[in-house]
Amino acid sequence: MTGIPNGRPIGWDEVEQLFVDFRFTAFRLETLQTYGSEYESEHFQNFISEEQQGIPASVGVTDWDAEVEAGIAAGRRYERVHVVTEPLTDYVRFECAWGYRRSIASGEDVRILPVTEGDWPDGLPHLDFWLFDSRQLLWMNFAEDSSLVSTELVDDPEWIVAANTWRDHAMQRSIPFVEYETRFDTYMHPR
Structure with missing residues (x-):
């Protein structure tokens, strides 16, 4: 198995339905060091601005937090x-300080697999899913x-087994992120 999975393109409504319909576990593998997202751009700029002004990092609350809290309460x-x-x-620092701390408070198990620049963990793809x-x-x-660019629902059993692995x-x-972040300050600069 090589390359990228071949799946059925789905729209955001169908993606959101996956979060409604799952019963037990939702797992995310993130591999990028920057994510270009319109809905986060203002929060990212605020994070950078607050850092430059020496203001403590603000965390805020999002719909994701409420969704995770409700899911955890339902046993997910x-x-x-x-x-x-x-x-x-800068983006990963923002994601850690603004996103992960908040998600953990809502009940999500957020973990970090740190690597040095130029390295990649054996056995893991450069794919987000x-x-x-x-x-x-x-x-x-x-x-x-x-x-x-797109989201695709993959039903090929070989890819699903690989994703579980x-x-x-x-x-x-x-x-765990709570262990990882002890090496950093509020804005995720090394201590």
């Missing part, structure tokens, strides 16, 4: 591993500028 589990290259990009209930694979296709491998080799 949310897990995420981000393979991060050190030194951290969500895996729902260990049986539904949502592949996320990003452009070179880190903007989301990647999840297990990533979870085993990663460390």
